[in-house]
Amino acid sequence: MTREELLGRLRSRREWPVLIVGGGINGAGVLRDLALQGIDALLVTRGDFSEGATAGSSRMIHGGLRYLEQAEFRLVQESLAERNGLLRHARHYVKPLRTVIPVFSWTGGLKEAVLKMFRLGSRTGKRGAVWVKIGLSFYDYYVRRQRVVPRHHFDSAAASLRLVPQLNPGIKCTAVYHDAWVTYPERLCHEVVMDARAAHPVLAINHMSASALDSGSVELRCEITGETFRVRPQVVVNATGAWIDETNGRLGSKTEFIGGTKGSHLVLDYPELHKALDGQILYENPEGRVCLVFPFHDRIIVGSTDIPVNSPDEARCDDREIDYILGSAQGILPGFRFERSRIVSRFSAVRPLPRSNAGTTGQVSRDHSCRLSVPREGRPFPVYSLIGGKWTTFRAFAEQVTDRVLRDLRKKRIRSTAGEDIGGGRGMPDSEEGPESWIRSHPALGAQPPDRRQELVSRYGTRAAEVAEFIAEGEDLPLTSVRGYTTREIRFFCEREDVARLNDVLMRRTSLAILGRLTPAGLDEIASICANSLGWDVVRLNGEKTRSLRTLESELGITFTQSIQ
Numbered sequence: 431m432t433r434e435e436l437l438g439r440l441r442s443r444r445e446w447p448v449l450i451v452g453g454g455i456n457g458a459g460v461l462r463d464l465a466l467q468g469i470d471a472l473l474v475t476r477g478d479f480s481e482g483a484t485a486g487s488s489r490m491i492h493g494g495l496r497y498l499e500q501a502e503f504r505l506v507q508e509s510l511a512e513r514n515g516l517l518r519h520a521r522h523y524v525k526p527l528r529t530v531i532p533v534f535s536w537t538g539g540l541k542e543a544v545l546k547m548f549r550l551g552s553r554t555g556k557r558g559a560v561w562v563k564i565g566l567s568f569y570d571y572y573v574r575r576q577r578v579v580p581r582h583h584f585d586s587a588a589a590s591l592r593l594v595p596q597l598n599p600g601i602k603c604t605a606v607y608h609d610a611w612v613t614y615p616e617r618l619c620h621e622v623v624m625d626a627r628a629a630h631p632v633l634a635i636n637h638m639s640a641s642a643l644d645s646g647s648v649e650l651r652c653e654i655t656g657e658t659f660r661v662r663p664q665v666v667v668n669a670t671g672a673w674i675d676e677t678n679g680r681l682g683s684k685t686e687f688i689g690g691t692k693g694s695h696l697v698l699d700y701p702e703l704h705k706a707l708d709g710q711i712l713y714e715n716p717e718g719r720v721c722l723v724f725p726f727h728d729r730i731i732v733g734s735t736d737i738p739v740n741s742p743d744e745a746r747c748d749d750r751e752i753d754y755i756l757g758s759a760q761g762i763l764p765g766f767r768f769e770r771s772r773i774v775s776r777f778s779a780v781r782p783l784p785r786s787n788a789g790t791t792g793q794v795s796r797d798h799s800c801r802l803s804v805p806r807e808g809r810p811f812p813v814y815s816l817i818g819g820k821w822t823t824f825r826a827f828a829e830q831v832t833d834r835v836l837r838d839l840r841k842k843r844i845r846s847t848a849g850e851d852i853g854g855g856r857g858m859p860d861s862e863e864g865p866e867s868w869i870r871s872h873p874a875l876g877a878q879p880p881d882r883r884q885e886l887v888s889r890y891g892t893r894a895a896e897v898a899e900f901i902a903e904g905e906d907l908p909l910t911s912v913r914g915y916t917t918r919e920i921r922f923f924c925e926r927e928d929v930a931r932l933n934d935v936l937m938r939r940t941s942l943a944i945l946g947r948l949t950p951a952g953l954d955e956i957a958s959i960c961a962n963s964l965g966w967d968v969v970r971l972n973g974e975k976t977r978s979l980r981t982l983e984s985e986l987g988i989t990f991t992q993s994i995q
C-alpha cells in the first residue's frame with residue numbers, strides 16, 4: 431500500500447480494538463503478535479519504524495552475563511532462550527558472535543559481586559577469572575538442552591596475545607563465549623511490522639504521532655502534512671520507550687515510570703583493528719560500565735555510556751563521551767591508537783529503564799515490565815505502558831503484553847510467536863552451501879552476478895528473491911556515488927518499504943549513514959530516486975535534503991564539507 435492508501439484506511443475507520451503507540455521493536459513485536467491472533471490493531475509511530483532505542487542499541491543479541499550479578503536469573507534465562515530463537519528464526523540478520531572478555535585477575539570482584547547479588551552493596555570490582563567462570567557456567571547451563579552456539583572456554587594470556595597481540599599485556603587470561611549480533615536491526619524491526627501486515631490486515635503507519643486525548647478519542651497527527659485523525663481504541667499499548675511518560679501525559683495520565691539512561695557509541699573506520707578482531711567482540715565491564723569493541727560490517731563500533739537523562743529528544747553523543755569511549759577502548763587494546771580521526775559516525779539513544787533509586791545506573795534492572803493505567807473519566811480505555819526490556823527479549827515481552835490485551839478483549843490466544851520465522855529469515859537455508867541452491871531456484875536472483883546475489887541475500891535474506899524480481903522489472907543501474915546499491919533497489923524501499931522521508935532510506939532501510947558511507951553526491955543521487963519514485967516536487971525534495979543534512983549532523987555527527995546540489 432502507498433502512504434496515501436494507508437492514510438485512506440485510517441480516515442475511513444475510527445473504532446479500533448487496539449492502538450499501539452510507538453513503532454520501535456517492542457511496539458512492532460506486539461503488533462505482530464496481535465495480528466497472529468487475528469486482532470485488528472493500529473500502530474502509529476512518530477518518526478520512522480525502529481527509531482529510538484531500537485536503532486541506537488549496541489546491536490548485541492545476548493543473554494546479559496552481567497545481569498547475573500544483579501541476581502536477574504529469570505531475565506538471563508529468558509534472554510538466552512530468545513537469543514537462540516532469533517538465531518534460528520531471524521538467521522538472515524542475527525549471527526553468532528564470538529565474545530572475548532579480557533580478565534585481569536584470578537579472584538577479583540568476587541566479594542563485591544556476592545554483596546551486590548544479595549543487595550548488600552553496589553560496587554562492582556574488576557571481575558576476576560573465578561567470577562567470570564561462574565557466570566559463564568550459568569550461561570551454558572541455561573541452554574544445555576538447546577545448544578546452538580559453542581560452550582565457553584578460557585585462553586591463557588600467551589594464547590590470547592598470540593591471537594590479538596595488541597591486547598593489554600596485563601591480562602591473566604581471556605574468557606571466550608558466544609552470544610549473537612544483529613546485522614541490520616532497523617530492517618529487522620521493519621520486517622516484524624511487515625510480517626504483522628502479512629498475517630492480518632492490521633494498519634501500521636510511520637511518521638504519525640499520538641498527539642492528544644480529545645473527548646475519549648486519541649488524536650493522531652501526520653508528522654509530514656500536519657493532518658489530524660481521531661480514533662477510538664478499546665485498549666492502548668504505549669510502546670514509546672523513553673517517551674512513555676510524555677505519551678501518557680498526552681493521553682491524560684501523569685506517570686513517572688521511566689528513568690532513562692543515555693548510551694552512546696562511536697563507529698570507527700579502522701581496517702587494521704577489524705582484521706585483528708577477526709569477527710570477535712571484545713567485551714569488558716570495568717566497575718559496572720560496559721565497554722565493547724565490535725566489528726560491525728567493515729567498521730568498528732565502540733561504546734557505550736550509561737548516563738541518566740531527562741529529555742530523550744536531546745540525547746546526543748557529546749565530547750566527554752567521545753573521550754571516555756576512546757579512552758576505555760584504548761585501555762583494552764593499548765596496541766592500537768584510538769583517535770578521533772577514526773570516527774565516521776556516532777549515535778546515541780535512551781534506554782527506557784524503570785525509574786529507580788539505585789545508586790548507579792548500572793544497577794537499574796534491565797528486565798521488562800508492563801504497567802496498567804486503568805480507564806478513568808475522559809479516558810475510556812486502559813493503557814499498558816511497556817517499560818524497559820532489551821532488543822533480545824522483544825518477542826517474549828510482546829507475548830506477555832498481548833496476553834493481557836487479549837484478556838481485556840475477551841479473546842483467546844490462537845497462535846504462539848515462538849516458532850515464527852521473521853521476514854527474510856523465512857525459509858533461509860542454514861548451511862554454507864544452502865544459499866546457492868536456494869538462489870538457483872529463484873531465476874531473477876540467479877540472473878544476478880555471483881557477488882551481487884550474495885550481497886542481496888546477506889542484505890535481505892530470502893526476501894532477496896522479491897528484491898531481485900522488482901529489480902528485474904525495470905532498468906537498473908549501480909548508483910554512481912554509493913558503492914553496493916542500485917537505482918531499482920532504492921526504488922524498492924520507496925515502493926515496498928514504507929519510505930516517507932529521505933532519512934528513512936539513509937538511516938534505516940540501509941546502514942549507509944551509520945557506516946559513514948554517504949557523500950554529498952550520494953545523498954543527492956538517492957534523494958533524486960526517492961523524489962522520482964514518491965512524486966516529490968522540487969520544494970519537497972530540497973526540504974528533505976536539508977532535513978537529512980541536519981539530522982545527519984545532529985544525530986550522527988556527520989558533516990559534509992562539499993555542498994549538496
Ligand SMILES: Cc1cc2nc3c(=O)[nH]c(=O)nc-3n(C[C@H](O)[C@H](O)[C@H](O)COP(=O)(O)OP(=O)(O)OC[C@H]3O[C@@H](n4cnc5c(N)ncnc54)[C@H](O)[C@@H]3O)c2cc1C
Pocket residue numbers: 451452453454455456457474475476477478479480481482483484485486487488489490491492638639640641669670671672673677680692693694734778779780781782816818819820821822823
Ligand atoms: C545505548 C543502548 C544500547 C542497547 N544495547 C542493547 C543490546 O545490545 N542488546 C539488547 O538486547 N538491547 C539493547 N538495548 C535495549 C533495546 O535497544 C531497547 O530496550 C529497545 O530497543 C526498546 O524498544 P522500544 O520499542 O520499547 O523503544 P524505542 O525503540 O525507543 O521506540 C519507541 C518509539 O516510540 C516513538 N514515539 C515517541 N513518542 C511518540 C508519540 N507520541 N506517538 C507515536 N510514537 C511515539 C519514538 O519515536 C520511537 O520510535 C540498548 C538500548 C540502548 C539505548
